Amino acid sequence: MLIITCPWCGARPELEFRYGGEAHIARPADPSTLTDEEWADFLYNRTNPKGLHAERWRHVHGCGRFFNAVRDTVSDFFVVTYKAGETRPDIAGDQAK
Amino acid sequence: MLDTPSSAGHSTMPVSADPLASLASGSPRRATARLTTLDRTARLVFRGRESAIGPAGEAFGVALPREACRFASNEGRSALWLGPDEWILLAPGAQAGPIAAAIEAATAGLPHSLVDVSSRSVGIELSGPKAAFVLNQGCPLDLGLGRFPVGMCTRTLFHKAEIVLSRTAGETFRIDVWRSFAPYVWSLLEEGRRELD
Numbered sequence: 001m002l003i004i005t006c007p008w009c010g011a012r013p014e015l016e017f018r019y020g021g022e023a024h025i026a027r028p029a030d031p032s033t034l035t036d037e038e039w040a041d042f043l044y045n046r047t048n049p050k051g052l053h054a055e056r057w058r059h060v061h062g063c064g065r066f067f068n069a070v071r072d073t074v075s076d077f078f079v080v081t082y083k084a085g086e087t088r089p090d091i092a093g094d095q096a097k
Numbered sequence: 098m099l100d101t102p103s104s105a106g107h108s109t110m111p112v113s114a115d116p117l118a119s120l121a122s123g124s125p126r127r128a129t130a131r132l133t134t135l136d137r138t139a140r141l142v143f144r145g146r147e148s149a150i151g152p153a154g155e156a157f158g159v160a161l162p163r164e165a166c167r168f169a170s171n172e173g174r175s176a177l178w179l180g181p182d183e184w185i186l187l188a189p190g191a192q193a194g195p196i197a198a199a200i201e202a203a204t205a206g207l208p209h210s211l212v213d214v215s216s217r218s219v220g221i222e223l224s225g226p227k228a229a230f231v232l233n234q235g236c237p238l239d240l241g242l243g244r245f246p247v248g249m250c251t252r253t254l255f256h257k258a259e260i261v262l263s264r265t266a267g268e269t270f271r272i273d274v275w276r277s278f279a280p281y282v283w284s285l286l287e288e289g290r291r292e293l294d
């Protein structure tokens with residue numbers, strides 16, 4: 001079973017988690033000033049990288065907290081997990097950073 | 098066992114009846130993994146900001162543990178860490194009302210929430226040298242004493258049901274499960290115990 005490290009609870013089985021989509025996407029402060037294209041970009045367009053991807057996870061059957069992870073979408077390897085609100089960590093070879 | 102006779106017909110049982118009464122009364126004895134229902138317990142979920150955490154624990158009589166996945170006990174009452182701002186408070190045999198009133202008085206004006214969830218779940222105890230083995234039939238955690246020591250608690254899964262699992266002694270686990278899932282969890286624990294014959 002895939003093991004995911006919750007920043008609060010430590011290493012836990014994948015079963016206890018839910019995926020939450022790409023991380024670090026800030027909701028526009030004033031949506032009414034955006035063009036339709038800008039709003040659609042916020043709602044729908046994601047980076048979808050082949051490689052390192054920062055994404056949200058929730059330890060739903062554990063502490064219940066959302067946190068962020070950098071996962072390699074090719075190997076499914078979790079490079080690092082970190083608490084919500086923290087910036088994406090520096091990782092060697094991370095081209096999105 | 099609770100006060101509802103297991104011989105009562107299902108339709109005549111009160112809504113608050115023990116959902117495990119009939120299953121528990123027919124449960125075979127197995128000393129290597131004893132399975133029992135726990136007495137009625139007052140349960141309160143407390144969530145709060147930093148300023149409210151200390152006073153809440155003081156009013157409850159158990160300091161709320163700040164270490165992840167740990168519980169603290171004092172005079173029969175326990176406070177279980179469920180998340181960094183979330184605890185479940187257990188007071189076996191007590192009424193939730195006066196406890197809630199005491200905590201509300203101590204945390205007045207401080208940002209928090211306190212919810213009485215006494216009837217939401219039921220308690221099951223599993224104990225004996227094979228208790229961890231039986232739990233691991235449906236729980237994916239490492240239940241070795243080094244990784245899941247006495248005093249540890251956590252939400253996790255038992256098969257497809259969410260449970261709150263705590264280790265109260267070396268060979269004793271307490272399971273708290275939402276009452277509608279309780280027969281499912283109990284029956285699968287029984288299935289695990291059949292391995293021991």
Ligand SMILES: [Zn+2]
Pocket residue numbers: 006007008009010059062063064065
């Ligand atoms: Zn967690």
